[in-house]
Amino acid sequence: MKERIILGIDPGTTIMGFGLIKVVGKTMQFMQLNELDLKKYDDHYLKLKLIFERTIELIDTHNPDEIAIEAPFYGKNVQSMLKLGRAQGVAMAAGLSREIPITEYLPKKIKMAITGNGNASKEQVAKMLQSLLGLKTLPKNLDATDGLAAAVCHFYNSGRVEVGKSYSGWAAFVKQNSHRTSESPQTPKGEESKLSRK
DSSP: OOEEEEEEEEOOSSEEEEEEEEEETTEEEEEEEEEEEOTTOOOHHHHHHHHHHHHHHHHHHHOOSEEEEEOOOOOSOHHHHHHHHHHHHHHHHHHHHTTOOEEEEOHHHHHHHHHSOTTOOHHHHHHHHHHHHTOSOOOSSTHHHHHHHHHHHHHHHTTOSSOSEEESSHHHHHHHTHHHHSSSOOOOTTHHHHHHTO
């Protein structure tokens, strides 16, 4: 039976959670979950470097076939959103540099896939993962289970059309994000109103 490995990442500049599952046929098996703790570092750019290096290390160690990543959500604090977006971008860049297909999922979509409730708490998601994957214990911080949840969400959505934003490499990313890479970048349609509310 065909095997594939999915790496799930919950990006953050305080803690980056991640989890890995192996898919054999139509069955998923737990491999690992952990976190990269960045709280002790004050330099934002050092944090981004460490996120990139840890993601590359995970890729080179486990050779995932696909990466599922939690997409940033819109919040009231613009600075926090920018930092979170950078963390996600750096993790994505690591995967793209190794030509690994990446799919983004909104937090509500991940929660819905795991629990059936898009407004579920971190604790509810973690408990459901524990049941689904037979985890003996749960980590103290639930960022790791959030990363694992992204991987499981991707497993559940595999083969479906319109599962999220997917990128198979740098060329695909640039093509789908031409508004971000043009010489005179423009705010995407609809973003003006979001930004004006901040």
